[in-house]
Amino acid sequence: MSSVVSEEKSRNNLVVSYLTIGGIVILAMMVFGVLMLLAQGGVLEFTPAAFYQFLTIHGTGMVGAAAFAAAGVMWYFLSKYVELSKKIMKINLVLFLVALVMVIIGVFSFEYASAWTFLYPLPAISANAWGVTGALLYLFGMLILGVGFLLLHLDMGRAIIKKYGSLAKGLGWDVISGKKAEKDAPSSTVVASTMVTIVNVTAITAGAIVLIMNIINVINPSFTFDPLLAKNLTFAFGHIFANSIIYMAVIAVYEILSKYTNRPWKANKPFLIAWTMSTAFTLVIYTHHMLMDPVMPKWMLIMGQILSYANGLPVLVITAYGALMIVYKSGIKWDMGSGLIYLSMFGWVVGVVPAIVDATIVVNHVMHNTKWVPGHFHMYMALGACAMIFGFMYYLAKQDSSIKTNKIDKLAFIGYTIGILGISGSFLVSGALSTPRRWATHFPEWMAPANVGAVAGVLAVLSLLVFVIHFVRYLNKRNKVDYKQDDKKLA
Amino acid sequence: MVQIVASITSLFFMLVVTAVFAFVAMKSREKRDYEPIKKKWYKARTFYGTTLVILFLVVTIYTLRELPYDQPVYGEENLPIIVDVEAIQFGWNMSETEFSVGEPIEFHVTSSDVTHGFGIYDEDKNLIAQTQAMPEYTNEVYITFEEPGTYEILCLEYCGLAHHLMIQKIEVK
Ligand code: HEM
Ligand SMILES: [Cu+2]
Numbered sequence: 178m179s180s181v182v183s184e185e186k187s188r189n190n191l192v193v194s195y196l197t198i199g200g201i202v203i204l205a206m207m208v209f210g211v212l213m214l215l216a217q218g219g220v221l222e223f224t225p226a227a228f229y230q231f232l233t234i235h236g237t238g239m240v241g242a243a244a245f246a247a248a249g250v251m252w253y254f255l256s257k258y259v260e261l262s263k264k265i266m267k268i269n270l271v272l273f274l275v276a277l278v279m280v281i282i283g284v285f286s287f288e289y290a291s292a293w294t295f296l297y298p299l300p301a302i303s304a305n306a307w308g309v310t311g312a313l314l315y316l317f318g319m320l321i322l323g324v325g326f327l328l329l330h331l332d333m334g335r336a337i338i339k340k341y342g343s344l345a346k347g348l349g350w351d352v353i354s355g356k357k358a359e360k361d362a363p364s365s366t367v368v369a370s371t372m373v374t375i376v377n378v379t380a381i382t383a384g385a386i387v388l389i390m391n392i393i394n395v396i397n398p399s400f401t402f403d404p405l406l407a408k409n410l411t412f413a414f415g416h417i418f419a420n421s422i423i424y425m426a427v428i429a430v431y432e433i434l435s436k437y438t439n440r441p442w443k444a445n446k447p448f449l450i451a452w453t454m455s456t457a458f459t460l461v462i463y464t465h466h467m468l469m470d471p472v473m474p475k476w477m478l479i480m481g482q483i484l485s486y487a488n489g490l491p492v493l494v495i496t497a498y499g500a501l502m503i504v505y506k507s508g509i510k511w512d513m514g515s516g517l518i519y520l521s522m523f524g525w526v527v528g529v530v531p532a533i534v535d536a537t538i539v540v541n542h543v544m545h546n547t548k549w550v551p552g553h554f555h556m557y558m559a560l561g562a563c564a565m566i567f568g569f570m571y572y573l574a575k576q577d578s579s580i581k582t583n584k585i586d587k588l589a590f591i592g593y594t595i596g597i598l599g600i601s602g603s604f605l606v607s608g609a610l611s612t613p614r615r616w617a618t619h620f621p622e623w624m625a626p627a628n629v630g631a632v633a634g635v636l637a638v639l640s641l642l643v644f645v646i647h648f649v650r651y652l653n654k655r656n657k658v659d660y661k662q663d664d665k666k667l668a
Numbered sequence: 669m670v671q672i673v674a675s676i677t678s679l680f681f682m683l684v685v686t687a688v689f690a691f692v693a694m695k696s697r698e699k700r701d702y703e704p705i706k707k708k709w710y711k712a713r714t715f716y717g718t719t720l721v722i723l724f725l726v727v728t729i730y731t732l733r734e735l736p737y738d739q740p741v742y743g744e745e746n747l748p749i750i751v752d753v754e755a756i757q758f759g760w761n762m763s764e765t766e767f768s769v770g771e772p773i774e775f776h777v778t779s780s781d782v783t784h785g786f787g788i789y790d791e792d793k794n795l796i797a798q799t800q801a802m803p804e805y806t807n808e809v810y811i812t813f814e815e816p817g818t819y820e821i822l823c824l825e826y827c828g829l830a831h832h833l834m835i836q837k838i839e840v841k
């Protein structure tokens with residue numbers, strides 16, 4: 178019995194480490210976000226080099242840390258259904274930290290600033306802004322990060338196949354085809370994890386290929402590659418990997434809302450079909466990043482629009498609808514955990530709207546690479562995926578210790594909501610005014626929304642600080658309890 | 669113009685989403701049996717899902733009728749002016765920068781180093797057309813200026829530390 182408890186404890190230790198690191202990195206990266214907005218708003222002045230380094234570290238750090246924390250969430254729940262390797266989870270943690278250090282050194286000591294999309298051949302052709310060392314530190318760092326995630330996903334895939342027979346069965350295809358009864362369908366957690374395994378192994382493979390192309394080109398610029406192919410690989414990687422974050426974190430929504438409402442959230446046929454659709458669409462809709470590349474085959478771009486619309490359906494009709502249905506007249510007791518989780522579904526759905534609008538080719542023609550784009554993905558990432566992660570952190574703290582939340586936490590909840598809505602809203606306004614994204618400075622007529630965003634950003638930073646402090650307080654409590662129990666055991 | 673339609677459409681649906689989430693949150697503290705709720709909501713979902721699919725289909729068909737990729741059909745007397753554009757860190761080489769109102773123009777856009785973005789802005793700083801400027805490839809933008817004035821080309825793809833300084837004025841008479 179005690180070995181079961183300590184086994185669970187050490188599993189939770191790992192998850193807790195993932196969340197702590199993720200939370201702190203996200204908090205730190207937000208500060209760079211605020212700094213960028215202040216520069217764009219004309220309040221602060223620093224060099225373009227500094228701005229683009231901030232942009233690079235913010236984009237890379239946010240996507241990396243959110244994916245890392247979300248992987249912790251997924252791992253926590255998935256390990257209740259299948260047997261996952263703790264060792265691989267640890268290796269991924271170490272590789273993540275190594276990658277983080279390499280990226281930080283590359284960016285800040287060697288002034289590497291390609292943005293997180295490292296679009297070939299920019300890493301090698303920087304107009305003397307950075308050198309080979311910075312580029313290699315960054316690119317190898319990303320490669321190492323990818324290897325860690327790849328191992329993690331392969332382990333998940335292995336565990337799912339071992340328990341359920343195949344990845345197809347993990348997605349519940351035998352239930353969809355009628356071979357198996359709905360009541361024997363894999364749980365929503367398993368379905369989501371299978372989906373993430375499939376798409377992220379693909380994403381990381383594409384990413385690794387294009388990273389290696391860039392590395393070769395940086396070391397020896399006479400080796401060149403097809404820039405259009407490189408672009409396809411880059412966006413296949415970037416789109417899928419960034420999107421997988423929410424598909425990992427949404428597991429917390431399924432598990433936590435059904436627990437809080439005492440209502441089952443079973444994987445029925447429509448649910449399974451929706452997840453299969455999400456799997457397929459997530460793999461192919463990256464072409465909506467290439468709508469302004471008319472050299473691409475036209476049918477691919479048209480499919481890019483159509484499938485991007487279609488990709489909205491599973492979340493709008495199944496996942497979000499399911500969340501609303503399970504909460505409606507459920508008598509749910511709201512607390513920080515459930516509140517953030519509910520907020521996250523709102524963030525996801527509300528962010529889908531401007532995303533779908535921008536995936537329309539005629540709209541994209543005048544909104545692509547304007548701040549409209551960060552506008553929609555800050556909703557989706559910061560109010561969607563991140564709120565899932567933070568909600569899970571509150572949930573875990575409550576499950577695992579006697580810690581209480583207080584008024585300040587509640588205020589932080591409101592602050593976070595308003596803060597992120599303010600940032601995203603100001604981005605959307607900027608985008609509607611045609612303000613380009615990734616510009617170190619803005620023309621005066623574009624400055625006001627940036628400053629509004631900066632103020633909202635400060636609110637978001639302070640609120641997240643409260644979330645993180647709460648989590649750290651929980652960690653302290655947890656460690657103390659540990660010692661006491663161990664003492665007793667010894668005695 | 670497109671931006672306004674896009675913004676209003678987005679705002680409208682975002683408000684709808686907000687209203688729905690707020691409504692459900694308000695009704696969350698009441699406690700009712702799940703089974704009847706499920707039954708009712710599943711029925712509503714069929715309607716909602718179908719409506720959504722139809723809406724998407726209609727919008728898709730409507731918005732795909734005319735695409736910026738399609739080369740216009742030019743009359744004999746109205747052949748387009750071809751402008752070669754080459755982006756280079758950090759400026760624009762253009763074979764021509766002065767145009768007249770009403771004449772059809774084709775910008776043939778490429779790059780000699782990294783990927784840039786060729787964005788055409790009108791006098792009010794509204795983005796009116798764009799394409800990617802890529803090494804080894806040539807993308808085309810078809811445009812006919814309808815208003816005279818000083819337009820600007822801004823770089824719309826991050827290309828290095830002077831990305832935001834890649835600005836080129838063009839005159840339309
Ligand atoms: C206080 C909160 C935040 C602020 C103030 C902020 C601010 C910014 C700013 C100013 C940019 C650059 C916009 C431009 O292109 O001009 C940006 C880009 C970005 N942000 Fe945030 N952000 C915040 C939170 C987040 C969060 C939570 C995430 C994800 C988990 C995130 C992910 C990204 C990504 C991926 C980019 C794109 C970077 C690039 O264009 O290369 N941000 N953010
Ligand atoms: Cu450029």
Ligand SMILES: [Cu+2]
Nearest residue numbers: 823825827831
């Ligand atoms: Cu540029």
